[in-house]
Amino acid sequence: MPILENAFEENLLTTKVDWLLNWAKLNSVWPMTFGLACCAIEMMAVGAAHHDLDRFGAGAFRATPRQADLMIVAGTVNFKMAERIKRLYDQMPHPKYVIAMGACATGGGPYFKFGYTVVKGVDRVVPVDVYIAGCPPRPEALLEGLMALQRKIRATAVIRKPAITV
Amino acid sequence: MDFQGIYDRLKEQGAAGMQEANLPRLPDPADKKDKGRGGDPYVLVDPAQICAFMDLAKKDERLHFEILADLSASDPAVDAENFWVIYQLLSVKHRHRLMVKCSIPKSDPRIDTISGINRAAGWHERECSEMFGITFNGHPDPRNILLPDDWVGFPLRKDYEFPKEYQGISCI
Ligand code: SF4
Numbered sequence: 574m575p576i577l578e579n580a581f582e583e584n585l586l587t588t589k590v591d592w593l594l595n596w597a598k599l600n601s602v603w604p605m606t607f608g609l610a611c612c613a614i615e616m617m618a619v620g621a622a623h624h625d626l627d628r629f630g631a632g633a634f635r636a637t638p639r640q641a642d643l644m645i646v647a648g649t650v651n652f653k654m655a656e657r658i659k660r661l662y663d664q665m666p667h668p669k670y671v672i673a674m675g676a677c678a679t680g681g682g683p684y685f686k687f688g689y690t691v692v693k694g695v696d697r698v699v700p701v702d703v704y705i706a707g708c709p710p711r712p713e714a715l716l717e718g719l720m721a722l723q724r725k726i727r728a729t730a731v732i733r734k735p736a737i738t739v
Numbered sequence: 740m741d742f743q744g745i746y747d748r749l750k751e752q753g754a755a756g757m758q759e760a761n762l763p764r765l766p767d768p769a770d771k772k773d774k775g776r777g778g779d780p781y782v783l784v785d786p787a788q789i790c791a792f793m794d795l796a797k798k799d800e801r802l803h804f805e806i807l808a809d810l811s812a813s814d815p816a817v818d819a820e821n822f823w824v825i826y827q828l829l830s831v832k833h834r835h836r837l838m839v840k841c842s843i844p845k846s847d848p849r850i851d852t853i854s855g856i857n858r859a860a861g862w863h864e865r866e867c868s869e870m871f872g873i874t875f876n877g878h879p880d881p882r883n884i885l886l887p888d889d890w891v892g893f894p895l896r897k898d899y900e901f902p903k904e905y906q907g908i909s910c911i
Binding site: 652653655656689690692693697698 | 886887890894899901902905906908909910911
């Protein structure tokens with residue numbers, strides 16, 4: 574790093590291991606590239622310049638589950654897709670998180686009553702960390718959901734059980 | 740050509756299996772009891788002769804229905820005794836359309852495939868067969884196209900019961 578080289582005197586930095594790990598984790602939640610229905614359009618809007626998901630370190634959409642930390646289930650999950658989602662989730666390395674974006678992924682949405690092949694909530698297939706309401710949720714809602722996930726990550730502890738939870 | 744023209748041409752050419760036609764018209768002002776006839780224009784064709792009919796509609800010089808715009812089926816009611824199979828034909832050359840209907844019994848829903856005449860029918864027929872349980876005789880690739888392969892039941896039938904669970908995932 575030529576810019577930072579010799580910029581500081583030799584120094585010592587103290588921090589907590591948990592804090593450092595969480596700081597690294599929550600600022601690089603890389604989502605997986607996939608969208609299932611109309612909600613995915615909002616997700617793309619969030620990834621684009623106007624809303625800029627990259628501010629939160631989560632804009633690097635990975636094309637493979639093996640490099641992804643976060644699965645944003647953006648859209649309607651049907652049974653044929655549920656099998657694939659489960660397999661993709663299993664291929665993601667730990668720590669992994671799931672956001673159920675929109676009414677469909679949360680609980681079937683508009684297809685709750687008559688959608689014979691729609692899974693009534695992706696949480697019947699994979700564990701979900703954050704639910705976002707809306708049909709589709711506004712881009713701000715997805716950002717809020719991501720920040721909720723970051724708060725959740727910040728409260729986790731690897732070394733020691735946290736005294737308080739969120 | 741308008742519908743009347745198409746219908747006359749079909750009759751003139753001796754189209755196979757043509758049973759009747761729905762010709763919508765306004766009520767006759769002189770006759771108070773006459774209510775006219777509503778609905779969309781269509782011709783009803785004997786399902787056993789659908790291939791011959793489609794072949795003529797495509798090859799005839801004046802009709803020239805080279806495009807199958809849609810193929811669908813419908814279940815009119817729970818207690819109805821038939822399914823409808825509905826073909827929408829389109830001629831770009833002559834700028835006219837035709838709706839063709841076939842009535843097939845629910846007890847034995849089968850009809851010949853027309854994918855040999857119009858290849859666009861292939862996928863539509865696959866969809867109809869998984870949604871309504873209609874068998875298309877001689878279809879080259881009769882797999883499911885939308886539903887999973889192990890799906891039970893035909894979702895667009897009026898008496899369809901929703902599954903309680905699919906592969907361990909609760910549906911309720
Ligand atoms: S929640 Fe609404 S916008 Fe989102 S995938 Fe379902 S129907 Fe589409």
